[in-house]
Structure formats: C-alpha cells, structure tokens
Amino acid sequence: MKLAKAQIAQFSAICEALSDEDDDLKRGILAHAGNRWSLGVVYTLGTRGTLRHAELIRALPKITQRMLTLTLRRLERDGLISRHDYQQKTPHPRVEYGLTTLGESMLLNMLPLWNWIIENSAAFRQSRDDFAARELG
Amino acid sequence: MKLAKAQIAQFSAICEALSDEDDDLKRGILAHAGNRWSLGVVYTLGTRGTLRHAELIRALPKITQRMLTLTLRRLERDGLISRHDYQQKTPHPRVEYGLTTLGESMLLNMLPLWNWIIENSAAFRQSRDDFAARELG
DNA sequence: CGGAATCCCACGAGATACTG
C-alpha cells in the first residue's frame, strides 16, 4: 500500500494544524484517547446516559474513586462531559454526569481507531513477540 | 444529538473487545496516539518515505536524539515502522526507517480523530477558559 | 552517524484514610 497524493496533502494540512501555537491544547485533547479511564467513562456515559458518581464506580469496577474524580474533572474541563450538582445534602448529595454533544462526537470519531486496533490486535501481539525474540537472539 | 441504537451496539462490542485479556496490549497501541512524538514520526515517514535517523532529527527540530530512538523502538516493537540496518560502518553507519503497511493504516485511521480535534479546537479553548473562570468565581 | 548511559523532573495512577 502506498499513500495517495490527496491523502498526503490532507496529512500535511493536519500536521500543520497540530503544530501551531495551540499545540499543547490539541495534544491535551488527544491525551484523552490514551488515558487509562477516559474512554471507559465516556463510553459508559454515552451508552447508558446520565449517571451519578457511585453508578460510574459500579459500572467501572476496577477504577478507584480518586481516579474517577480526576478523570471526570479533566473531561469536564475540556467540555466532553457536563456535571450537574443538585445542591442537595439530604438525604445525600446528588451529582450527575452526562456526555455533552462534543463528548458524543468524540466517541463517534474514535470509532475508526478502535476498530483498527481490534482488527489488528493479533498483528500487534505477533510483532511484539517477534521483537522480544529478536532482542534475545 | 443522541446516539443511535446501532451505534450503541457497536460501542458495546468494541468496549467488550477493549476489556478482554489483551487489554494491556490494545491500550498500549492506543498510547501511540497520545504520545508526544509518535504522531510526528509516523506522519513524517508516511509523507516523506524512508528516512535515516539524522533526517528524522532534522524533520522534527524539537525532538531530542534520545526521544527519537525511544519512539522509533516502540513503534518498531508494535510493527508500525520497519528498521533496516545496512551494517555499514564506513564512511558512516547507515540505518533507515520506514512505515509498514500497518503503520500506514494507523495513519489513515487516525484521520477522523485528528480532524475532529482541529475542527473543535476553539470549543476546547472556550471550555477550558470557562472552567478556569468557574474555579475562580 | 546512530546510538547508549546517566541524571532529572512532571505527572498519571494505585492504595488508603478521612470528611461534610
């Protein structure tokens, strides 16, 4: 396979955009894709709708309460989720989180990459094994 | 906007796949998307073809020699780039790097996410400013 | 030229305990 000229042009435009003065901001957004919990939170809110803190904890059994809070803050800061505090103290505090339109669009635009990874996971495994073997031999 | 049922089903399948026993491997691949230099290296090799170590240094002015080596190793380990050592010592060593077919397909599957980030960068900036303002007020 | 070795810092992340 070889990249077509039109594709190369598109990549050039994108790379230029990714290298401008807002570099840090854009890579910060991209970081959500690689974070340990962001995907799980966004996916859960996207498929199940608005949820409370404790419901998210139950939906993601291995997350710690601290990491959930941190992840939610970062996603909220970047406009991917919304936080609604009912300001209620009795019988319990009530805070709900939901995906924003921006968050939903992120989910949709992550699809190609996710599918690509899943489709090629066997190749990745093979490649890592080969690489490890080469390092020994 | 609301996610369609068909989309939710697709997300469910993907999330299940992303949560299986190969979780670490797949998230490791996803990490390339968030790494500081992986995108630049993959993009450069994709648009300019096979390049030597020193040529990549010149193409990415701000990268250090150490980070280039580390990035190349990780990409090679996962089968995204290939390394060809000509085993030549005079007049100079000669090692060339190029994108594999897998690497090219990654580039193509990253496009939607990149475009999404670029299209919405103003919204991210706005969201971060609002968030910072809320923290103060 | 193509690295490896060493030192350093920042930050994501886990574990645990505490609070209004």
Add this chain to the structure above:
DNA sequence: CAGTATCTCGTGGGATTCCG
C-alpha cells in the same frame, strides 16, 4: 454520596555526555 488528602511508584520526556 461525593468527594479530599497523602503517600508511593512507574514511566514519559528533557538535558547532557560519551562511544564505535
């Protein structure tokens, strides 16, 4: 319930020096 507050660790990443 919905968080903070600490502590610790691992790793990405930068700077610098050295080598065949």
